[in-house]
Amino acid sequence: MKHIYLxxxxxxxxxxxxxVGGWYDSELTPRGHQQAECIADALVSKIGDQPVEVHSSDLSRASQAAARIARRFGVDVQLDPRLRERSNGEADGRPQAWLSERRIPMPEYGDRLGHxxxxxxxxxxxxxxxxxxPALEDIVRRPAETQIVVSHGSASSYLITAWLGMPxxxxxxxxFTLTSGGITTFRRNDSHHSHQVLAVNETAHLQNCD
Structure with missing residues (x-):
């Protein structure tokens, strides 16, 4: 069975x-670096000494976390820009209030994805x-049975829909509401080829991480 930890x-x-985040290349805070170590602790407790691959968005805040995680498993990080958060264009790096004043809300019906x-x-x-x-599909096709994918809030939500095969x-x-430092666990059951979501946005490992 394949396990993927998102x-x-x-x-x-x-x-x-x-x-605004998006493609603005913000780095982890000192607290964020400490949280990355706590995430690594949690993943080591789940995975043990099994061989693992680590894939990550190439933006600094994801790749820095991935590097700390990968170091605990003695592997390199495989960077993929396709795992980035959604770009907000000229709003990236500006105050959230600037974007809020200009954002056009998504309609309830119609071409919502193309909005x-x-x-x-x-x-x-x-x-x-x-x-x-396609990024997740390429990861899933790899022979590794245990994989870690480090991405961003909105992007990770859509990686869940991709995992479930939602058109x-x-x-x-x-x-899916996902918070900073959360872990979501996928499992592929090879006996009937199902894609399972075992846990969404686990954060207990962050409770004593300050």
Whole structure:
């Protein structure tokens, strides 16, 4: 059976500064680095000495966390820009209030995935899904039985819909609330080829991590 541990990167500087994340290359805070060590502890307790692969978004806040995790398992990080958060275009790195004043809300019906939020250069959700789905598919196809994937909040939510095989046309209705440093666990049951979600956004490992 294959196990995939999906990690949402821990606290980064843009969280503290109230800035829009997206493709803005914010780094982990000191607390975020400590949280990454706690995430690594939790993953070691789950995985033990099994061989593992670590895949990550190439943005600093994810790759820094992935590096700390990978070091505990004695492996390298395999970076993939397709695992990035959704780009907010010109809003990335600006105050959240700046984006809030300009964001065009997603409609309840119609082409929700193709909806453009407003800021110039921003990705649509469809564009993001068109890179996230193949990225996860490529990871799943690899022979490794245990894999760790480090990504971002919204991106990780859609990685869950990708894991479940939700068609792109339906993914606009799927959303999972994932918090910084959370771990979501996937398992592929080879006896009947099902894709299971064993846990969503586990955060107990962060409770005594300050």
């Amino acid at each position: 990690v949402t990167h821990p606290e980064s500087q843009h969280h503290i500064d109230g800035l 453009h939020d407003g800021p110039a250069g921003a990705e649509t959700r469809l564009t993001m899904l068109e890179r996230l789905y 792109l046309a339906s993914a606009d209705r799927g959303y």
